[in-house]
Amino acid sequence: MEILTTIFIQPFFDMAADPILFLQVIWEGFVTGILYSLIALGFVLIFKASGVFNFAQGIMVVFAALTLVGLHENGIPAYIALPITILVMYALAFSVERLVLRPLVNQPDIILFMATIGVTFFLIGFGEFIFGGEPKMMITEELLLPYGSITFFDDMLILQEIDIAASGIAALALIFLALFLGKTKIGIALRAVADDNQAALSVGVSLNTIWVLVWFISGIIALITGIMWGAKSDVSFALSIIAFKALPVLILGGFTSVQGAIVGGLIIGIGEKIGEFYWGDLVGGSIESWLAYMIALVFLLFRPQGLFGEKIIERV
Amino acid sequence: MLSVNNIEVIYDHVILVLKGVSLDVPKGSVVAILGANGAGKTTTLKAISNLLQAERGDVTKGSIDFDGTQVHDLSPNELVKRGCIQVMEGRHVFEHLTVEENLLTGAYTRKEGRAAISEDLEKTYSYFPRLKERRTSQAGYTSGGEQQMLTIGRALMSKPKMILLDEPSMGLAPQLVEEIFEIVKDLNQREGVSFLLAEQNTNIALRYADYGYVLENGRVVMDGEGAELRENEDVKEFYLGMGGAGRKSFRDGKNYRRRKRWL
Ligand SMILES: Nc1ncnc2c1ncn2[C@@H]1O[C@H](COP(=O)(O)OP(=O)(O)O)[C@@H](O)[C@H]1O
Ligand SMILES: [Mg+2]
Numbered sequence: 199m200e201i202l203t204t205i206f207i208q209p210f211f212d213m214a215a216d217p218i219l220f221l222q223v224i225w226e227g228f229v230t231g232i233l234y235s236l237i238a239l240g241f242v243l244i245f246k247a248s249g250v251f252n253f254a255q256g257i258m259v260v261f262a263a264l265t266l267v268g269l270h271e272n273g274i275p276a277y278i279a280l281p282i283t284i285l286v287m288y289a290l291a292f293s294v295e296r297l298v299l300r301p302l303v304n305q306p307d308i309i310l311f312m313a314t315i316g317v318t319f320f321l322i323g324f325g326e327f328i329f330g331g332e333p334k335m336m337i338t339e340e341l342l343l344p345y346g347s348i349t350f351f352d353d354m355l356i357l358q359e360i361d362i363a364a365s366g367i368a369a370l371a372l373i374f375l376a377l378f379l380g381k382t383k384i385g386i387a388l389r390a391v392a393d394d395n396q397a398a399l400s401v402g403v404s405l406n407t408i409w410v411l412v413w414f415i416s417g418i419i420a421l422i423t424g425i426m427w428g429a430k431s432d433v434s435f436a437l438s439i440i441a442f443k444a445l446p447v448l449i450l451g452g453f454t455s456v457q458g459a460i461v462g463g464l465i466i467g468i469g470e471k472i473g474e475f476y477w478g479d480l481v482g483g484s485i486e487s488w489l490a491y492m493i494a495l496v497f498l499l500f501r502p503q504g505l506f507g508e509k510i511i512e513r514v
Numbered sequence: 515m516l517s518v519n520n521i522e523v524i525y526d527h528v529i530l531v532l533k534g535v536s537l538d539v540p541k542g543s544v545v546a547i548l549g550a551n552g553a554g555k556t557t558t559l560k561a562i563s564n565l566l567q568a569e570r571g572d573v574t575k576g577s578i579d580f581d582g583t584q585v586h587d588l589s590p591n592e593l594v595k596r597g598c599i600q601v602m603e604g605r606h607v608f609e610h611l612t613v614e615e616n617l618l619t620g621a622y623t624r625k626e627g628r629a630a631i632s633e634d635l636e637k638t639y640s641y642f643p644r645l646k647e648r649r650t651s652q653a654g655y656t657s658g659g660e661q662q663m664l665t666i667g668r669a670l671m672s673k674p675k676m677i678l679l680d681e682p683s684m685g686l687a688p689q690l691v692e693e694i695f696e697i698v699k700d701l702n703q704r705e706g707v708s709f710l711l712a713e714q715n716t717n718i719a720l721r722y723a724d725y726g727y728v729l730e731n732g733r734v735v736m737d738g739e740g741a742e743l744r745e746n747e748d749v750k751e752f753y754l755g756m757g758g759a760g761r762k763s764f765r766d767g768k769n770y771r772r773r774k775r776w777l
Contacts, residue, residue, distance in 0.1 A: 393611060
């Protein structure tokens with residue numbers, strides 16, 4: 199009986215007893231969740247537009263952050279280092295299209311997947327070679343990101359300003375992306391390719407252009423994620439483990455759903471923090487590494503098609 | 515406008531599908547490629563639009579000339595820009611895009627401003643009033659007939675000189691097929707778009723086509739004016755199902771001799 203109480207009753211009692219603390223836990227989860235969402239989003243975009251399961255998504259986050267910080271370390275001011283990093287991400291997208299996707303077009307999916315593993319190791323090696331392997335500090339201040347904190351309820355609820363900024367920037371990026379995909383000619387073409395690449399080809403959309411574009415967008419998203427994550431910890435290749443958090447998010451949200459990636463990321467982020475805080479002690483901590491998968495699997499039991507599994511339209 | 519000279523097409527480096535096909539589409543005409551399933555109609559159209567490469571198909575002999583240029587080294591994108599666009603068989607609409615977004619993708623290669631594009635959008639709607647009613651619906655939820663109209667309207671948005679239309683009648687009720695062919699005729703006469711269409715439905719295709727080619731096993735076995743072909747005894751027998759003794763099997767000895775003569 200005792201054990202059942204500690205698992206099923208006590209945690210909820212704790213939540214109700216200190217709702218502000220509970221709110222704090224949710225906020226922390228939300229902030230991490232945003233980063234999971236962004237990583238999953240970059241992944242989903244590439245998967246939808248080119249059918250490639252991009253193993254390198256997590257490393258792209260580190261590579262982007264490392265490039266930015268590394269350039270700054272070499273004496274380039276932040277306001278120049280940032281656009282250069284964006285250019286580097288473009289060069290990466292361009293090279294991946296030319297050297298990986300184009301030569302391997304029409305090959306089985308697994309070959310393309312392996313090729314992205316190759317890209318992963320290339321980025322690790324290349325990044326270390328140029329900027330060195332030791333952990334670095336994100337140049338938060340130089341990027342004009344705030345670093346104080348705001349408190350509510352007599353200092354009981356503490357929100358870091360950087361977290362608030364991260365949420366704001368992520369929201370802005372999503373609005374931008376939605377407008378781009380919904381309103382611009384090339385955005386519509388990108389969705390057309392995701393729907394039916396043969397038909398897109400037939401109306402004159404160049405798949406190569408779209409692939410470069412979608413890898414570039416994912417690169418930008420990776421850069422945003424890298425800056426935000428780097429501001430909370432160091433910038434090092436250890437960061438890429440967050441990519442493994444993208445997998446449960448994708449299981450939950452579906453590999454082809456943009457909304458799924460966003461909502462899935464938030465659910466995993468928040469679920470994880472709540473689980474860790476209220477149940478973590480029961481299993482001796484460190485449940486963060488597998489809890490995300492648990493949450494995803496439990497969800498799948500009830501919704502096998504995933505959260506938003508894109509509706510498959512049956513033809514009449 | 516278009517001339518295909520003795521082309522040979524091979525899939526996957528080994529499967530020989532077209533064995534010397536030649537045909538001509540004069541400017542402003544409607545030309546039909548007829549033939550049973552598997553005859554090579556789609557392959558011929560894709561060889562022209564260069565969509566073949568995406569299917570591991572290759573034109574290994576012969577040449578294709580569209581509007582004065584060899585198409586062999588052009589990408590589908592460049593061909594659409596030059597005015598040659600294919601409407602693929604099986605109604606390939608972008609299911610999760612709205613009807614209007616689908617039409618806009620047709621204008622992807624055009625460089626004119628928004629004004630010109632929206633003018634053409636209205637013109638397209640004037641040919642397909644049904645699409646206007648459904649402009650905000652997701653294309654995947656429209657009917658088969660509407661989807662076929664949408665793919666033709668989408669092609670029209672590219673301002674084509676020529677549309678390669680693959681099996682527009684496939685899986686549609688006869689009335690709808692008639693409606694679609696009427697629109698094809700309209701587009702041909704009023705917009706001056708040339709058409710090369712592939713059809714198994716010989717009857718309707720020959721009523722609308724100026725000229726027809728009969729394809730069998732990757733070879734042109736007969737060609738002639740639309741009206742002439744419709745009166746041809748062999749066509750009547752094999753493709754219009756009007757032979758005296760009913761439709762005969764291809765293995766029939768008499769058929770075999772006849773087909774020999776066509777070669
Ligand atoms: N991608 C492909 N790879 C190999 N063979 C193909 C391919 N596409 C079509 N074929 C073969 O080419 C022949 C002609 O096909 P197709 O051009 O589609 O005929 P039709 O359009 O007249 O029905 C068929 O025997 C078909 O099996
Ligand atoms: Mg066909």
